[in-house]
Amino acid sequence: MSFFTEKPVTAADKTFFQLRKAIVEGEIEAGSKLSEPELSTKFAVSRAIVREAINRLEACHIVERKANVGARVVALSPEGLVELYQVREALEGMAARLAAKNMTDDEIADLNGLLDSHFQKVKSDGSYYQEAGDVDFHYRIILGSKNSNLITMLLDGIYHHIRMYRVKFGMAGPRITTAFDEHKHIVQAISNRDEELAEMLMRRHIMYSKTNIENKLITQP
Amino acid sequence: MSFFTEKPVTAADKTFFQLRKAIVEGEIEAGSKLSEPELSTKFAVSRAIVREAINRLEACHIVERKANVGARVVALSPEGLVELYQVREALEGMAARLAAKNMTDDEIADLNGLLDSHFQKVKSDGSYYQEAGDVDFHYRIILGSKNSNLITMLLDGIYHHIRMYRVKFGMAGPRITTAFDEHKHIVQAISNRDEELAEMLMRRHIMYSKTNIENKLITQP
DNA sequence: CAAGTCTATATTGTCGACAAATAACCCATG
DNA sequence: CATGGGTTATTTGTCGACAATATAGACTTG
Structure with a gap:
């Protein structure tokens, strides 16, 4: 799916869009960590969904992920x-x-x-x-x-x-x-x-x- | 993780690299469909792993995914x-x-x-x-x-x-x-x-x- | 008192199962 | 014989639980 025109159809889509919006608009600030369980409860979806959303954010280079550690919003210099x-x-x-x-x-x-x-x-x-x-x-x-x-x-x-x-x-x-x-x-x-x-x-x-x-x-x- | 330098550490990483190699080198031909269960048995990993690998391939624009339909290798024109x-x-x-x-x-x-x-x-x-x-x-x-x-x-x-x-x-x-x-x-x-x-x-x-x-x-x- | 180590906790990675949607197939009907 | 509808079957989407790894804290020891 293309990120800018298509509408969210699946739950992972929606979560991805919500998360991206929150990050891009500064609600979730740059450099902060994205906790999967936390976001899972916040958005009322399973952890797998949040994981997939974070994967897509990583694809856009909006977050950086380290194995076994987690994802952080990119630092803006x-x-x-x-x-x-x-x-x-x-x-x-x-x-x-x-x-x-x-x-x-x-x-x-x-x-x-x-x-x-x-x-x-x-x-x-x-x-x-x-x-x-x-x-x-x-x-x-x-x-x-x-x-x-x-x-x-x-x-x-x-x-x-x-x-x-x-x-x-x-x-x-x-x-x-x-x-x-x-x-x-x-x-x-x-x-x-x-x-x-x-x-x-x-x-x-x-x-x-x-x-x-x-x-x-x-x-x- | 960056795709070109870093080494695979997690199972999803390895599967992603294997899949990408198979596609880029033509073993899996352009336009063909990627079946999650099929690849799951082929690589001997869970479907969730294959899914994550496919997500990353989509991020590189190597495959295209349609909701509730599946992923196909991009057509080369x-x-x-x-x-x-x-x-x-x-x-x-x-x-x-x-x-x-x-x-x-x-x-x-x-x-x-x-x-x-x-x-x-x-x-x-x-x-x-x-x-x-x-x-x-x-x-x-x-x-x-x-x-x-x-x-x-x-x-x-x-x-x-x-x-x-x-x-x-x-x-x-x-x-x-x-x-x-x-x-x-x-x-x-x-x-x-x-x-x-x-x-x-x-x-x-x-x-x-x-x-x-x-x-x-x-x-x- | 500082430094290192061990333990406990929390987070991520992985898995199998269930639900929903699509695709395939068969059958009925014009 | 072609076409449309309905049913089955397969595939994708989602979920909760278990395993593995890293972080934080307490404890020991120099």
Whole structure:
């Protein structure tokens, strides 16, 4: 089963989603241990279910497991965040390239529409753009790549980690309008089917984000 | 646990490794179904163990599982191979860039030594370079990136898939010496700490490989 | 008093059995 | 003869219990 679209059908699915949500949103904090009996009573399911859920969390690299010892939520370090953004730069850069190649004209038109609606909201209440809009934009391009490996890696893997970091370190720069301009240029490149430029702009866009975060982490760690 | 370095300690580990080997090497063929009771008797372990092993295989995207139906080995299509190489291009390109930045001088010297030894072998018996040497070269650069996310994705994820395709479609072009030259140039760029060039050359190197395979698949599918 | 060891406890790993859902098969019917 | 429905049978999902390992604490000893 794919983790981001499909709905939970089995008990293990549900427990996995609940656990992941609890971890990603910070309810279960980074570095803490996941006790199987404890979670078993908490979620009112058998230990086998919890075990399977933890296995899947391990697969997403959200927890680390040591044999005969147990599972801990991964520790979030500033260095880890930088590493994550390096991977994201490579992967989303490629996604933008492939999107310029593989998105249909209709999908590109939709994307332009999305950007327009964002622009309206930025103009009215400037504070909007932070979360949902940005995520939505990146989602569309990732899906537009039409490369299932890439999509899975980014949406099931990287993005949940990014969210974890965002909850812990709380990132939100003064990048609202500049980020919007960057989005606009990326979509223009995609509209022109300029794969090279689309990739380059996306990579820069993510690099800016990265350095922005790095500076923030250095000044207030 | 990390899938590529650590040794199996628990029964589920062992079963996972055995199963993965059987699948990657083609003993269990692509598209076939994995029956839990069957494997349970075959490996002489409980069904719970087989289940956990299958879960990990799903995590590597080696099998796909449908609820209440079971797990099948992923189907290998030519399109899937192209998608895989697109991801590999992005990821290994970034790995080369980071290797140019993060490898120690000693590690780079070792890498040059490796290349020399490859050169000797190519000169003596021309047929060598195909498998082990190529893999070894790429491994070193991936590890040289010092980015654990990247390393895990490539070594635990992509590389086993590549091997699966290699077993099924059997790829080996007339690229022996040209590939060697490409390796040489990449190492030169890394030695010069030229991140930009290292990434570009690695990406081209993988792109050549990709088009080479594509041509082969078109002419004899 | 510190350090090491042994014991006791709790947690993880493994197993076989039961429940639920799917797939296969047979039979009836148009 | 093909097709649809119902029943059986197999497979997956879930559970509780037992075995093995690691952690924590008490105890002994230098």
